[in-house]
Amino acid sequence: MEFGLEGHTATMCGESIVVVGGKTAAFHLNASVFSLTLPTFEWRRLVCDGAVPLPRAYHSACLHGSRLVVFGGITSVGVNDVHYNTYNVFTLADGLDSETLQQMGTDRFRDNSWLRPVMPQNFEPNGVLYILDMSSSPPRWESVECTGDVPCNRSHHAAAVQGNSMYMIGGYNIYSSQTQPTVDFGCLYRLDLTSFCWKMIKLSLPLYYWGSTLTPLGGSLLCFFGGVSRVKNRESHDTFLISTETGFVQPVMENDCTPLPRTAHCTWRWGCYVYIFGGAGSVASRFFNDLHRLYVQGGSWEAVTTHVNTTATTTSSSFSGPPPLSGCAAVVVGEHLILVGGMRSNLARVSSVFLLNMHSFTWREAETVFTNTPLPFPTPLSPFTRKIPYSYRADVSRGVQTAWRGELPPALSRNDCDSEMTMPCRVAVKHRLQQQPKMNGDERRHFEKRPYERWVRELDELHKLTADWSNMITGLSAHRKGATWTS
Numbered sequence: 001m002e003f004g005l006e007g008h009t010a011t012m013c014g015e016s017i018v019v020v021g022g023k024t025a026a027f028h029l030n031a032s033v034f035s036l037t038l039p040t041f042e043w044r045r046l047v048c049d050g051a052v053p054l055p056r057a058y059h060s061a062c063l064h065g066s067r068l069v070v071f072g073g074i075t076s077v078g079v080n081d082v083h084y085n086t087y088n089v090f091t092l093a094d095g096l097d098s099e100t101l102q103q104m105g106t107d108r109f110r111d112n113s114w115l116r117p118v119m120p121q122n123f124e125p126n127g128v129l130y131i132l133d134m135s136s137s138p139p140r141w142e143s144v145e146c147t148g149d150v151p152c153n154r155s156h157h158a159a160a161v162q163g164n165s166m167y168m169i170g171g172y173n174i175y176s177s178q179t180q181p182t183v184d185f186g187c188l189y190r191l192d193l194t195s196f197c198w199k200m201i202k203l204s205l206p207l208y209y210w211g212s213t214l215t216p217l218g219g220s221l222l223c224f225f226g227g228v229s230r231v232k233n234r235e236s237h238d239t240f241l242i243s244t245e246t247g248f249v250q251p252v253m254e255n256d257c258t259p260l261p262r263t264a265h266c267t268w269r270w271g272c273y274v275y276i277f278g279g280a281g282s283v284a285s286r287f288f289n290d291l292h293r294l295y296v297q298g299g300s301w302e303a304v305t306t307h308v309n310t311t312a313t314t315t316s317s318s319f320s321g322p323p324p325l326s327g328c329a330a331v332v333v334g335e336h337l338i339l340v341g342g343m344r345s346n347l348a349r350v351s352s353v354f355l356l357n358m359h360s361f362t363w364r365e366a367e368t369v370f371t372n373t374p375l376p377f378p379t380p381l382s383p384f385t386r387k388i389p390y391s392y393r394a395d396v397s398r399g400v401q402t403a404w405r406g407e408l409p410p411a412l413s414r415n416d417c418d419s420e421m422t423m424p425c426r427v428a429v430k431h432r433l434q435q436q437p438k439m440n441g442d443e444r445r446h447f448e449k450r451p452y453e454r455w456v457r458e459l460d461e462l463h464k465l466t467a468d469w470s471n472m473i474t475g476l477s478a479h480r481k482g483a484t485w486t487s
Contacts, residue, residue, distance in 0.1 A: 001034055001043050002370060004349030005341040006327030007057035007264075010036075011068055013134045017331050018046070019340060020070060020132070021056045024349060027077045029055035033132070033139075035375065036340070036368070038333065041353060043370040050141035053130040054122050058211075058327075060159035062166050064193045066135040069166060074155045074174055075122040123175070126152050127198060129191075138375070148197040151189050158214035160222060166191040167222060167244060170209045172230075185230075188242060205249040207240065211263030215274050217296065220245040223274045225294075227263050235261040235281045239294065239301075252294065257301040259292040264326035268337060270358050272296055275304075278342065280326035287324035287345040291361070306356070309364040321363045322354045335359060338366075 001019070008022025008030065017036040024030050033046040059073025127150030133140045157171025168189045173182075186206025190199045212227030222242040229236040237259050239252035259265075265279025265288070273293040280287050291304040308321050328342030337356040343349050353366040 001341075001351040003030075004343075004351045005030055006343035006349050007074075008327075008329055008341060009059065009061035009070075010329035010331050010338075010340045011061055011063050012331050012333055013063060013066075013068065017333075017338065017340065018068060018132075018134070019329070020061050020068070021059055021073060022341065023057045023077065023327075026347075029057055029075075029077055031055035036353065041366045041368040043351075043368055044373070044375050046139060047374045048132065048139045048141050049136065051143055052141050053143070054124070058156045060157060060168065062159055062161040064161055064164070064166070066133065067193075068132040068134060069161075069193065070130040070132065071159060071166075071168065072154050072157055072171065072174075075124065124153055126150050128153075129196065144196050146191065146196045146198050149189070149200040150198050151184060151200075154185075156210040156227075158212045158224065158227070160214045160216040161193070162216045162218070162220075162222070162244065164193050165244075166193055167214065167216075169207060169214060169224065169242075170212050170227065172210045188244065188247065190244065201244065201247045203242065203247045203249050205240070205251075207249065209236065209238070211235075213265060213267040213276075215267045215269050217241075217269060217274075223267075223269075223294065223296070225267060225274070225276060226259070226261070226265055226279065234283070235263050237261045241296070252299050252301075255301055257292065257303040259290070259301065260286075260288065262288055266328055266330040266339070268330050268332050270332065270337075273302075275337070277330065277337075277339070278322075278325045278328055284326070287326055287343075289322050289324040291356075304361055307360065307362045309357075309362045319363075319365050322352070322365075323350075325350070332358075 003024045005019070005022035005024060008019050010017050010019050012018075013035075015038055017038065019034040019036065022030045031052075033048055035044050035046050036042070037044070053070065054075045056070075056073030056075050057077075059070055061068055061070045063069075125145065127146045129144045129146060131142050131144055133142065151168065152173055153175065154171035155174045157168055159166060159168040161167075168191070169187070170185060172185070183206070184200065186203065186208045188201040188203055190201055191197070192199075207224060208230040209224075209227035210230070213225050215223040215225070217223055220243050222244060224238075224240040224242055226235070226237055226239075228234065229238065237254070239258070241250045241252065242248070243250075259276050259279075260281055262279030262281040266277055268275050270293075273295060275291065275293045277291050278288050291306055293302050293304055294300070295302060306321065308319060310319065322339060324345050325339075325342030329340045331338045331340070335358055337358055339354040339356070341349065341351060351368075353368050355364050355366055356362070357364075
């Protein structure tokens with residue numbers, strides 16, 4: 001790309017990664033749509049037809065069929081675009097004065113009266129969706145007004161597609177300076193992508209967070225992680241499994257390998273694991289480039305050891321892995337995770353593209369080129385709808401389009417997950433929770449060929465976890481009923 005980005009979205013469409021929105025500087029938003037063609041790693045600016053939406057950042061973008069569904073986000077950048085006394089966590093960290101930036105952690109907090117609106121948000125109707133039809137030549141924007149329990153416009157929310165539905169949770173109201181969240185921000189919303197009707201799903205444990213991530217696991221299961229807790233008024237590493245059918249929320253117990261509290265991170269699913277990379281913590285005074293994964297069946301976190309490929313083509317001979325980044329975007333393509341953009345700890349935005357081999361956990365940096373010439377249109381077949389081998393393998397993740405391919409998560413019925421089960425065979429972790437079943441190398445390498453035997457062996461243990469976590473939810477709910485809001 002011509003410039004670095006943070007707070008953008010990256011989605012695999014056919015043979016290209018499509019990047020929408022993002023911040024290019026402290027007070028500037030990206031109004032363009034870019035495509036990164038694979039495997040040549042060639043950047044181009046997309047010229048789109050239709051009613052082009054306002055520039056935005058920290059929105060959500062999910063692919064459903066050949067349509068890219070964009071919702072929410074900040075539409076202007078000013079000192080009033082973040083609330084709840086964590087206004088400088090990551091959205092406006094580089095807009096602060098030098099004295100404040102030298103502070104660490106909560107010492108960066110300032111009284112809300114110090115905030116003076118300098119650029120009010122551009123108004124959009126509540127619940128409006130912007131759809132980029134990737135099957136058109138050229139791609140075409142259109143806006144859709146939805147019905148049902150329409151949520152208010154928000155930013156820093158989490159969203160994911162599961163089947164014909166898009167699920168959305170959390171965030172904050174970009175038009176209100178209210179410091180306390182309303183009830184609807186703790187609920188899960190489901191959007192029918194055929195009728196464009198919203199439905200509110202009340203959760204057994206309201207989740208008041210912004211800057212979190214939502215990862216689809218197939219069936220009716222979602223994984224929620226991190227973000228800024230509006231109860232604790234700071235970044236969190238809280239992890240929950242959510243049933244979209246019942247609204248049941250199951251916390252995941254912490255262990256020694258649970259990622260440090262963070263927000264503006266990225267997540268993806270690969271086999272039986274949910275991976276976490278990057279993000280910012282301690283009120284944006286600490287940025288991360290560590291990799292963790294959640295073993296969903298056992299409910300345990302693991303720290304993953306990564307390596308660097310110095311022989312592959314890179315833009316730097318001294319490449320030592322991606323730097324600590326927040327606001328980056330991740331896409332699973334074939335056997336690789338592709339990381340696009342982000343903001344470094346020095347508040348500089350990058351346009352770099354990093355690849356992580358999901359079998360060997362080896363990083364390399366891609367050598368990209370930017371072509372000023374837009375993609376030629378019209379074409380007989382849109383390059384964004386072609387099914388190509390390296391992005392459409394049956395046994396690997398494809399982001400939000402992929403159904404769950406793992407064993408049973410605890411406390412949820414077998415019907416909640418797909419019956420097909422696969423997972424990567426390479427394991428490179430530092431620690432594992434004691435409750436997780438131990439296996440030798442050969443057994444782990446081949447256990448995906450006999451998932452039923454493994455499921456039977458773990459069934460008793462999962463029942464115990466169900467009872468323990470159900471008790472925890474009851475106790476946690478009772479505790480939070482008496483929690484006081486902070487501003």
